Amino acid sequence: MSIAHFYALVGVGLISLGLYALIVHAHLLRKILAINVMGSGIFLLLVALAKRTGTALPDPVPHAMVITGIVVAVSATALALTLMLKLSAQTGCAELPDDEKE
Amino acid sequence: MQTFYLALALFLLLTLGAGMWRVLRGPTAADRMLAAQLFGTTAVAVLLLLAQASGNAALRDVALVFALLAAVTAVAFVQRAWPKQKQEQEQPQETERDVD
Amino acid sequence: MTLIDYLTVVLLLAGAIFFFAGTVGLLRFPDVYTRLHALTKADNVGLGLMVVALAIQAESWAAVGKLLLIWLLVMLAGASVAHLVARGALRRGIRPWKQ
Amino acid sequence: METVMVAWMFDSLLGLGLLWLAWQSLACSDLFKAIVLFIAFGLLMALAWVRLEAPDVALAEAAIGAGLTGALLMVALAQLQSIETNGDAAVATVKKGHCIRPLQWLLLIALSLMATGLGYVIISFPAHVPGLSTAVATHLEASGVSNPVTAVLLNFRGYDTLLELVVLLLALLGVWSLGGTVPQQTTTPAPLVLEALTRLLVPMLILTAAYLLWVGAHAPGGAFQAGSVLAAAGVLLLLIGRHPRAALMALPLRLILVLGPATFVAMAVVTMLIEGALLKFPPEHAGKLILLLETTAMLSIGATLAALFLGGRRHTDKEHS
Numbered sequence: 186m187s188i189a190h191f192y193a194l195v196g197v198g199l200i201s202l203g204l205y206a207l208i209v210h211a212h213l214l215r216k217i218l219a220i221n222v223m224g225s226g227i228f229l230l231l232v233a234l235a236k237r238t239g240t241a242l243p244d245p246v247p248h249a250m251v252i253t254g255i256v257v258a259v260s261a262t263a264l265a266l267t268l269m270l271k272l273s274a275q276t277g278c279a280e281l282p283d284d285e286k287e
Numbered sequence: 288m289q290t291f292y293l294a295l296a297l298f299l300l301l302t303l304g305a306g307m308w309r310v311l312r313g314p315t316a317a318d319r320m321l322a323a324q325l326f327g328t329t330a331v332a333v334l335l336l337l338a339q340a341s342g343n344a345a346l347r348d349v350a351l352v353f354a355l356l357a358a359v360t361a362v363a364f365v366q367r368a369w370p371k372q373k374q375e376q377e378q379p380q381e382t383e384r385d386v387d
Numbered sequence: 388m389t390l391i392d393y394l395t396v397v398l399l400l401a402g403a404i405f406f407f408a409g410t411v412g413l414l415r416f417p418d419v420y421t422r423l424h425a426l427t428k429a430d431n432v433g434l435g436l437m438v439v440a441l442a443i444q445a446e447s448w449a450a451v452g453k454l455l456l457i458w459l460l461v462m463l464a465g466a467s468v469a470h471l472v473a474r475g476a477l478r479r480g481i482r483p484w485k486q
Numbered sequence: 487m488e489t490v491m492v493a494w495m496f497d498s499l500l501g502l503g504l505l506w507l508a509w510q511s512l513a514c515s516d517l518f519k520a521i522v523l524f525i526a527f528g529l530l531m532a533l534a535w536v537r538l539e540a541p542d543v544a545l546a547e548a549a550i551g552a553g554l555t556g557a558l559l560m561v562a563l564a565q566l567q568s569i570e571t572n573g574d575a576a577v578a579t580v581k582k583g584h585c586i587r588p589l590q591w592l593l594l595i596a597l598s599l600m601a602t603g604l605g606y607v608i609i610s611f612p613a614h615v616p617g618l619s620t621a622v623a624t625h626l627e628a629s630g631v632s633n634p635v636t637a638v639l640l641n642f643r644g645y646d647t648l649l650e651l652v653v654l655l656l657a658l659l660g661v662w663s664l665g666g667t668v669p670q671q672t673t674t675p676a677p678l679v680l681e682a683l684t685r686l687l688v689p690m691l692i693l694t695a696a697y698l699l700w701v702g703a704h705a706p707g708g709a710f711q712a713g714s715v716l717a718a719a720g721v722l723l724l725l726i727g728r729h730p731r732a733a734l735m736a737l738p739l740r741l742i743l744v745l746g747p748a749t750f751v752a753m754a755v756v757t758m759l760i761e762g763a764l765l766k767f768p769p770e771h772a773g774k775l776i777l778l779l780e781t782t783a784m785l786s787i788g789a790t791l792a793a794l795f796l797g798g799r800r801h802t803d804k805e806h807s
Contacts, residue, residue: 360556
């Protein structure tokens with residue numbers, strides 16, 4: 186196993202953790218954190234696999250994609266946080282309503 | 288020399304892990320924030336060591352950006368996110384427990 | 388290893404000891420104010436020693452300047468944050484620890 | 487080889503630390519603790535990028551993870567708590583942190599199957615694949631810059647970057663269209679030390695942004711990193727209560743916001759008419775054109791991110807304008 190494979194596996198771990206927390210947690214702030222962890226996992230996977238060029242220089246194309254991805258992720262987080270605040274200002278709590286029990 | 292730099296970076300990473308205990312334990316928000324501040328400085332040191340070990344001078348720019356932005360999160364905490372009323376009631380008890 | 392290398396090793400190890408002391412202080416001191424003291428002082432000296440150690444290895448004067456700039460910025464941020472946290476804690480009625 | 491072994495120890499500690507921090511951040515009960523752990527997670531991610539020889543990505547992560555994400559989450563949590571304490575207590579009695587119990591085991595099984603499958607695929611990947619690195623390397627001469635990542639971002643896949651700028655703008659439009667969420671609590675007047683710190687840091691941040699933009703042509707750096715650093719300067723000013731005047735918020739801000747995408751679109755149209763292909767720069771002018779595009783993109787990215795931090799326009803702003 187090379188370093189690239191190791192970090193790629195860590196990326197898979199982060200994706201699974203994030204996905205699990207995203208589904209299980211009811212609080213929206215926690216869901217936003219979970220999506221961010223998932224995103225980081227995907228970025229880690231992309232950049233780790235880009236390292237397998239066999240030369241000193243990794244593949245620059247995934248790097249470019251991840252850089253824009255990081256900036257887009259933070260703006261999406263800002264939008265999600267605003268949505269969460271709007272929802273909690275109107276309903277009084279930052280969790281999605283439980284349709285089953287109502 | 289390269290091994291030495293890396294070993295030192297590893298050591299700093301270990302102290303960072305030990306400091307994580309303070310984030311988990313607290314007790315106040317300020318304590319957690321202080322630990323995060325220490326992580327920032329440690330990360331700067333690790334980056335400088337890695338820059339020296341790999342001979343990649345660009346990593347010093349990463350350390351520079353870290354050093355510049357080290358204060359931003361802490362300022363956000365002090366100015367906005369530090370709870371005002373709740374802490375005042377809890378905190379004296381917390382200190383007294385520590386004194387005992 | 389040249390003399391400069393030995394000097395670097397000594398300075399780096401001294402810096403690492405200060406980092407270690409900072410972490411121990413963060414974990415062991417009783418309240419926010421004492422932890423501030425441990426963290427900022429030890430941390431800035433630790434990073435300072437490491438910066439000096441790496442500066443004598445640096446390839447150009449520009450690199451030395453950049454290293455010193457990083458150190459100054461970290462010290463500036465550390466000192467300001469320490470002051471702000473201590474001030475905020477006092478205003479929120481957190482009493483300093485007394486033996 | 488000792489070096490390899492120490493490097494492996496470093497990498498495994500870093501990887502396990504990342505997983506542990508993510509887990510703790512998502513599982514712990516206190517939301518503030520979760521945010522601090524997430525900030526620490528961002529710091530370790532920057533170290534991971536460095537280990538993977540992606541200094542460009544590390545720069546972006548350092549600027550965003552250390553500055554913007556932390557500040558955004560902190561302020562959002564503060565506003566959330568002020569809503570919860572001020573709001574109707576009867577409405578807020580929905581049980582905290584309830585989980586979907588019956589399906590949890592099924593979910594756990596499904597996710598571990600997914601993780602195993604992905605892991606198996608990754609292990610079976612060949613250890614050496616050139617990818618697109620050789621293609622980029624052979625055309626690097628014609629791109630006008632010598633940093634391959636910048637070449638990919640601004641030249642080879644310029645249309646991607648154009649659309650990314652539009653996405654940023656759309657996120658801001660979304661935030662604005664939601665309007666003011668909470669009457670933001672008035673920031674306490676900044677202490678003297680904070681004032682002095684900001685006065686020292688903001689010029690340094692602007693200078694660093696310019697440096698990163700310039701150095702991006704031949705070394706790690708570029709518009710996205712520089713824009714994030716610029717946004718951090720804006721965030722710092724907003725945090726100490728220096729809100730821009732309403733006159734600046736109206737037209738000038740909007741002009742800066744669209745400057746980057748507009749320049750990109752104009753460039754795309756011109757290259758389409760002259761060269762016959764979208765964003766195909768003539769090699770002799772490519773360097774200058776990329777610098778122009780990057781400068782406008784940096785300004786727009788910085789302004790957009792700072793505006794995102796400011797959030798929806800508050801009611802008072804609407805009344806005045």
